[in-house]
Amino acid sequence: MSSEGRPVRRVERVPGAAVDPGAWPDAVPAVAQLLREGLDLPAGVTFLVGANGTGKSTLVEAVAEVLGVHPEGGSAAHMAGADRGRGTDRSGLAGRLRAVRSAGRRGSVFFLRAETAHRFYTYLEEAAHVGDGPPPPHALHRVSHGEGFTEVLLRSPWVREASVLLLDEPESALSFENQLLLGASLAAAAAEGRQVLCATHSPLLTSLPGAHVLQLDERGLTPVQWEELDLVRDWRFLLDAPERYWRRLL
Template structure:
């Protein structure tokens, strides 16, 4: 099968219920988690490179065709707002917003994003642009964030989830995976499997490293 259907977790996927306020996708690089959240975002009407539904920036057509095979079945309540946030192309989206030269839009994003660090601009966007009753699809947001930034994102997620918002996130972060009551799916050669937080590989490896760093590294470097 051609990409993306050569990915086991994608090839065997038939139906997926996204009925939790926070759904998290975990897995190794190449497991398909970013491909899947991208397809969900595009099927929901977002720009493939990220942004709101009104953002039309396109620097390179690199998204997969998977969105053409995704059919979203929504509840009767439609999201009032939304955003597709991906670390790898956020610079392009920030440039697009800057080039609009609209003071109202700049203010809505918490100021000029390019005048902040990568992580600061992420948190500014989440703080000022994300609102209640929204659908927010995030692709590996931890790539731009410090540990404190991860925690700040979780706090904002908590506030917005209480106001009717939904988050769909791909991540490697053991911090974000620890969001309370989140539904976690792990993508691997075995397909896509709902998994408890403590059973995810990234949590198991992080716990082992922190429990005995010297022993962990001894085994890692052992010839």
């Protein structure tokens, strides 16, 4: 897909913005690389993969804020509702970044993260009650976390209409089958010219055909084939002989 199919071409440091290599988050290798080189966002689906602490959520949050969305989730018009009385740039990263957009591709942005999903459900229900927003697609607080997450991801207008979709570990709430359905919906979004950036630990999601995968580790951000991902290797070893792992821990 050409650059015209990318609502956001890249995210980069604002010229002259300060960098502190000895402090968080600048000391995280992936963040340091972003500040140094910028981050190109290809058309279609891009997954950020890495261990805890490698900067996946920090990067997705920063991209969300640069694109005008609250780091707790939502869209520019309908935010998650948490921390509305405080500053939103929690890492101090977004304020030093800018987005380079494709001409004529300024469509809507939607950010959904697993850990703040219930606060976003509350916001949606309150906004609909006072006539300040569209009604939620379902009684989200009356179903399981996974069911509510699936409802928003697969059937809500915020996801279906977003030109840029940002996700933070969506698999944490989803069954195997619903992860497959989510992957199919992300592929459909890419085919429609929409752009997806997703932080994940899921070997299932990252196997999506045609997806771009960036591994975050001590080297920074590295494009990796699915078969070469650390998480794929680890899951294969575990499933092949789980007793080897448990022997070391128990």
